[in-house]
Amino acid sequence: MAENRLQRLRALLAADRSGSARSTVSLACERCVVELGVSGAGATVLSRLGGADGDGQTSRGLVHATNEVSAGLEDLQLTVGEGPCLDAFASGGPVLVSDLAAATARWPGFGPAACELGAAAVFSFPLQIGVVQLGSLDLYRDTPGPLTRAELTDALILGDLATEGVVADLDGHGVDDLSWLADPHVEVHQAAGMVQTQLRSSTEVALIRLRGYAYTHNLTLAEVARQVVARTLLFTEDGR
Structure with a gap:
């Protein structure tokens, strides 16, 4: 059964890709919206900053978002440093929250603000190959409700197909190199280096x-x- 679903979804992505220059990752996100009954989807690549032992700070770059709410949810998690995407990355397993309003205590910085953005349910799936973590596929619904068993199966499959797309995009880059992303989040790494020097x-x-x-x-x-990069904002040890 799962093999049949994989073949079907792979064929749909191939048809979506026909005559298009869009990446597999973006097509997988858009296919999630069509197949899973979700309101939006986003994919991010993540890496660790700091020690090689995995205890460093997690950094990320947005690969694709199907709408402004999805992009906002990804940026919110980056800003507050918590949320389903980071939990999925840390645990290596799906994070499924069917009623976000009832679970805001889990992520006090992310939960209420995500609800204000329009998310009522969130589902995150790690993008990984074996023990190598690459990122996450993040879905949201604007109404509460869980994924059905079939939807969950398809989400896992589309996550695997999105992982293949990330690997293709990372060709020639290390997993901790986000320079290939055409994304403003990459500027965060430059700013962090500047603030590190300032402080x-x-x-x-x-x-x-x-x-x-x-x-x-x-x-x-x-x-x-x-x-920070434009040098209009300066951080000091005893002030801002």
């Missing part, structure tokens, strides 16, 4: 300060990073 701190502390500034000033982390 004479670790990368983790620099990212915490960036996030804190973004959160308290109601800005996205990407917007704060642009100000």
